[in-house]
Amino acid sequence: MMKILLSYGCNANSSDTQGKTPFSILVNKLQNLKNGNEILKYFRDHASDQRRKSKLTKVVTAFEDEEIFDVSFLNLKDLLRNGDINKFEDEFPQLKGSYQAYKTNCEDFLEFAIESRLINVIDLIVNSASSKNINDLRLEENNSKILLLFWAYKEADLEVFSIFLLNPHISLHFGSSTLLHYFFEKFKIYSSKDSKESDEYQWTSEMTSNEKKCFDLILKNTRCDRDYLNKLDEDGYPAIYYSVKYGVDYMTRRLLEEGAYIGSVITNIRRSLLSDFLDSCITSNSKFQDDKDFKLTVDYKFLEPSSINNKYGMNQIAINIPNSSVEKLHPFSVKEHHDNYDCEMISLRKLVGNANLQRLIMHPVLASFVFLKWSKIRFLIHLNLIFTLLYIFSFIPFVLINEHRTTSNNNCSNLIYKPLYVASFLSITVLILRELSQLILSPKRYILSRSNWIDIALILVSLAILLDFWSRNHHLRMLQTIIILLAMWEYFNLLGYLPLLSVSLHTKIFRKVFTTFFKSLAFYSVMIIGFALAFYTLQGDKFVRDSNNSFINS
Structure with a gap:
């Protein structure tokens, strides 16, 4: 079409009202034409004089050089320095080479783009990298290189951080730490006594505006679930532990709102902060x-x-x-x-x-939570209390009737003996099933509990008495007495688990006082034993004579 127009006398050098010639407009659009090189050669071959022909030769040479652009690190770096961003975006995807060279070049491009605030270039490099490449890229920070996302988070560079975070392939972990942990690296460094920078650092627990925005972006990310919030670092601490330790209240409040577990820090949080959060x-x-x-x-x-x-x-x-x-x-x-x-x-x-x-x-939140838990387990507590009462009201009367039955041949005692024997056997069977169910559900916890060992001893001794494993003598009576006391103590403890009864409060108070009394008695028992030994030392001969005389008289 152009050849036909020129052959019929169209002047390619005539200008319009803005001073533009058809040839100048054509040169600006040659990059989008597949046959641009052919058109330039035609103009050069049919130029009217030598001066115009030499100018067209320069245009054709520049166009050919542009067509065979050498995609290398240096040439792409020159494009960035010259501000030719469009050309860089077109040629960067063709950059090839070894993996290490490609990685190094991308890191240099990113550093230059971040320094020059070339957001489009940063986005291009990040989105063109594969899932493996993007997690191998590092940026320089204090004579060390760290992952892109962690660098942007530490620098609180909101624009760059948002670009990195939106990439689905970029990792949110740096070794055993997460992004949430890495925020506190500066606190760890400056809080160290051996740190050379501690004198120049002004300690503050307040987060800047960009730091808060970056932190909120993390929490809104779909990959930041409750497991990520509660993940432990190499020292075994979650992120909320450090936010409470260093007094970063904004981060503590936001972590709790998103579901961070409060168990490890609940006693260290400021009361006002915890109260506001519960509200x-x-x-x-x-x-x-x-x-x-x-x-x-x-x-x-x-x-x-x-x-x-x-x-x-x-x-x-x-x-x-x-x-x-x-x-x-x-x-x-x-x-x-x-x-x-x-x-x-x-x-x-x-x-x-x-x-x-x-x-x-x-507080209504905690009180209602305790109430819900109690509503789920109170049936088991009441059932356990019923089993204990069944044992007490069957086995203790059986022991008393059995003792009375052996000393006197009373027909009434013989009539009551068999029903109490059956009831005692059934109650002990129920207790055995209860202990077995507890052992199956949680073996480790069951073995480590002292109360369970007392229950086992109570069941074994009760079976021995029920089946007449011991001959009837003074030692058997002492054993029966101990069993009765242990059974009543078990019942007394179960009453302490019933919050609806006023006696539960008195039970807890009694247990506390009882424990304190025995601790005090253990302390003063040293002096009591010392006095006993001192008197025995002074009156030892008299004690021996008295014991010998009592033996001879007997």
Whole structure:
């Protein structure tokens, strides 16, 4: 078409109102034409004079050089330095070479692009790298190289960090640490006494605006689940441990809101921070308080270790409290494991043991959580109490009747003996089944519990008495007395697990006083034994004579 136009007299050098000639417009568009080189050669061959022909030769040479651009590290670096970003974006995907050379070149391009704030170039390099390459790239930081994402997070470079984080192949782990752990590396360095930079560093626990935004981007990422929040570093601590240790309150609050387990730090959190967080765990719908559809939602996920949730499928960690007299407090259905109660209640036991925080146990969030746990296990407590009462009301009367029966031939005692014998045998059988079920469910915990060993001893001795393994003498009477006391002590302890009875409080107080008394007695027993030995030393001969005389008289 161009050849036809020129052959019929079209002037390629005539200019328009803006001073542009058809030839100049053509040269600017030659890069998008497949036959651009052929067109330039045609113009050069049909130029009217030598001066125009030499100019066209230079244009053709430049165009040919551009077509055969050598994609190398130096040429691409020159494009970046000259600001030819479009050309760099077109030629970078053709960069080839050994893996190590490619990795080194990409790291240099990234450093230059970050320094020059070439966001498009950073995005191009990151998105063109494979899943393996992107996790091998490093950036220079304090005479060492770290992963791209960790570098941007530490520098709080929001634009670069967002580009790195959106890449699905980039890793959120650096060795055994996570991004959340790496934020505290600077605190660890500057808190060290041997650090040379500690004198120049001004300690602050406040996060900058960009640091907060980068941290929020991590929490919003789909890969940042509860397992990631609770992951332990090489020292065995989660990220929330360091946020509490170094007083980064913003991070502590946000981690708890997203489900970080509070168990390891609950006694170290400031009371005001913990109280405000517990208040935020209670939310409501848009209804008014006097409306029947009004509901409160209580979030408990900060009390549940993530490993248990994932292992046993505990995917619901909130309850709804409707404003209705008909409906009662009810949790969502969850799959539970027998060890969940202990793991979830450890943090609350620590809270109660702290004098500064123990009043928070009455907060509606924690109080309702304890109530829910109690509503799930109270049936077992009541059942255990019934088994113990059955043993007490059958075996103790059996011991008394059996003792009375041997000393006197009473027909009434003989009539009651057989029913009590059967009832005692059944109660002991039930206790044996109870102990076996506990052993099967949790062997390790069962073996380490001292109360279980007392129960085993009580069952074995009761069976021996029931089956007449011992001859009747003074030692048997002492053994029966001890069994009766142990059975009553077992019943007394079970009463302490019933919060609905006022006697439970008195039971706990008695156990505390009883334990304190024996500790004090053990301390003063040294002096008592010392006095006894001193008197024996002074009156030793008299004791020997008295014992000999009593032996002779007998």
